[in-house]
Amino acid sequence: MPLTAPPRPSTRAGRGRLTTLVAVPLVALALSGCTSGSDQPSPTASGATGDCEVPASGPLSDGVDVTGDVEAKPEVSFDTPLEVTSTQRTTLVEGSGEVAGQGAVANVRIAVYDATTGAEVTSAGFDEGQQPTQLTVSTDYYVPGIVDAIACVPSGSRTVTVASAADMTTATAGEQAATPTPVVIVADVVSIVPTKATGEAQPPEDGFPTVELADDGQPTVTIPPGTEPPSDLRIEVLKKGDGPVVPDPANVTVQYQGVNWTTGEVFDQSWGKGTPTPFSTDQVVPGFAKAMIGQTVGSQVVVIIPPSEGYGDAGQPSAGIGGTDTLVFVIDILAVA
Incomplete structure (x- = not known):
């Protein structure tokens, strides 16, 4: 997480x-x-x-x-x-x-x-x-x-x-x-609680990585080759759910995948762990929380998180994240309490 x-x-x-x-x-x-x-x-x-x-x-x-x-x-x-x-x-x-x-x-x-x-x-x-x-x-x-x-x-x-x-x-x-x-x-x-986002598909936006979904909903993220990441936080809605709006703060249940823009590699995900993941929005890095707050349950969002909205200059070496690495998360918002 x-x-x-x-x-x-x-x-x-x-x-x-x-x-x-x-x-x-x-x-x-x-x-x-x-x-x-x-x-x-x-x-x-x-x-x-x-x-x-x-x-x-x-x-x-x-x-x-x-x-x-x-x-x-x-x-x-x-x-x-x-x-x-x-x-x-x-x-x-x-x-x-x-x-x-x-x-x-x-x-x-x-x-x-x-x-x-x-x-x-x-x-x-x-x-x-x-x-x-x-x-x-x-x-x-x-x-x-x-x-x-x-x-x-x-x-x-x-x-x-x-x-x-x-x-x-x-x-x-x-x-x-x-x-x-x-x-x-x-x-x-x-x-x-479903195991993947069920909202209506939305057209992808320019400047975001491409996301392909397996039958079970697990994403595969492809970073645009040779492209520098944006310096600010970017949020894209790929599926628009019709459930409740995620308040601030909130307790949410999600599926997610995190990819390092620099390496293109997955550094963390809930997929394959057996069950969706619950947590509080005040327990996560700021960019991750901002990507969910105001969205509706059933939605799938992609967020590009610069270091200032993620782990900062220190990064997270144990996860292979450097202080200058931009992160990309695909988040399926499944429930809110």
């Missing part, structure tokens, strides 16, 4: 820091299962179904009373305290959209309640004007209880999950939360 410092943690490590990079508004109870480190396995491509093993429904999940429409803040009531020995999940509304398979990045509206007291612990995506939050369907990133609430659920669905205390922690999280609590989770799976 084109971060200001260090130049880029691995996608896997970056995903382990969702609490800071994506600012998912779930308390540590929900996020404590996020892991980090280079040994973390990559999930499969977004939207992949894979083998789904999900909790069966039971008297606890069936007994939670949830009213309200899908994507509207639910009214939730249940007898307290709930004694939860194993996690149960009931589907309240069965959607017909794409399935949130293992490894998928899903747009979700979610509310979490203390199963002992009935009090709301936290929610995300239900406030007026709030976009859904993005959650990866993988216990590499979230505690099993959160994953169980959305795994293998068709878009348009609402589930209620009664998660055991054991499923709301991991060995790593246990160091942070010695007394995990069983919870009730109401989750609306809104949609699956």
